[in-house]
Amino acid sequence: MRALITPVVLVAVAVACSSAPTAPAQSEPTIQELRSAPQVVVISGLTIEPNVTLRRNFQPLASDVGVLVTIRLPASAASVAVERVWLLLGDEMWSGDTIRNSGSGPTEWVTRDGPKWSPGVTVDVVCRVRGSDGIGRLVRTAAVSIIAVA
Numbered sequence: 001m002r003a004l005i006t007p008v009v010l011v012a013v014a015v016a017c018s019s020a021p022t023a024p025a026q027s028e029p030t031i032q033e034l035r036s037a038p039q040v041v042v043i044s045g046l047t048i049e050p051n052v053t054l055r056r057n058f059q060p061l062a063s064d065v066g067v068l069v070t071i072r073l074p075a076s077a078a079s080v081a082v083e084r085v086w087l088l089l090g091d092e093m094w095s096g097d098t099i100r101n102s103g104s105g106p107t108e109w110v111t112r113d114g115p116k117w118s119p120g121v122t123v124d125v126v127c128r129v130r131g132s133d134g135i136g137r138l139v140r141t142a143a144v145s146i147i148a149v150a
Contacts, residue, residue, distance in 0.1 A: 029138065031093050034086050034126040037138035043131035046077050048139055052125045054087075054146040056117075067114030067146055071098065071127055073107040080131050082109040088124040089117055098127075119148035 040049045051072040057065055071082050086095045094115040101108040117123070125141045 028095070029086075029126075031088065031091070034088060034093070034138065034140070035124065037126050037140040039140050039142065041129065041137045041139045043077075043080055043129065043135075043137065044133060046074065046080065046131070048073060048077055048080060048129055048137075050082070050125075050127055050129075050139060050141050052127075052141045052144050054114075054123065054125070054144050055149050056119050056146055057149045059149060065113055066116045069096070069098075069111040069114055069125065070101070071109045071111075071125075073109075073129075075105075075107055078106040080107075080129050082127050082129055083136065084128045085111050086126040087114060087117075088126065089115075089121060117146055119146050121146055 040047060042048070053070040053072075055068045055070070057068065067087070069085055069087070071085065073080055073082070081100075082098045084095060085098055086093060092115075096111040096114060098109040098111050100106065101110045122143050122145050125144050127139055127141075128136050129139055130136045
C-alpha cells in the first residue's frame, strides 16, 4: 500500500511545483497614493504618459450610461497593458477594469459605464500600467474634463 501512495504523492507535488506562479493580488491604492502618482513613468525604456479622453453619451438611443474612459498610450508601447483606472473628483473615487479596444490598435484601452458625473467637470485619471517586467505602476493624468456626446 505504501508503495502505491508514494508515486501518487510525488506526481501531485511535481504538478503543483510545475504550475506557473501567479502574481500577488495588488491591493487598492488609497486616494492619497493615487493623487501622488507621477504623470509620466518609464517602463523598459519607454516613456508612458497616457492620453485620456472622458465622454458621457447623451444620444437618444443610449441608455443612462456613465463615463466612457479611453486611454491611449504611445504606439511604441504595444507591450504595456493598462490594467485598471481610477477617476478622482474631489473626495470621490471611482475605479474600473480596462479592456483593450480591439478596433483601435494595441495601445488603446477603454473602461465603460463609469460614474455618472456631469459633463464639464474636471477629474484626475490614474491608470495602473504593467510592462513585460511584470511590475504594476501608477501614472496620473491631471485635470481631464468630461465631454458630452449629444
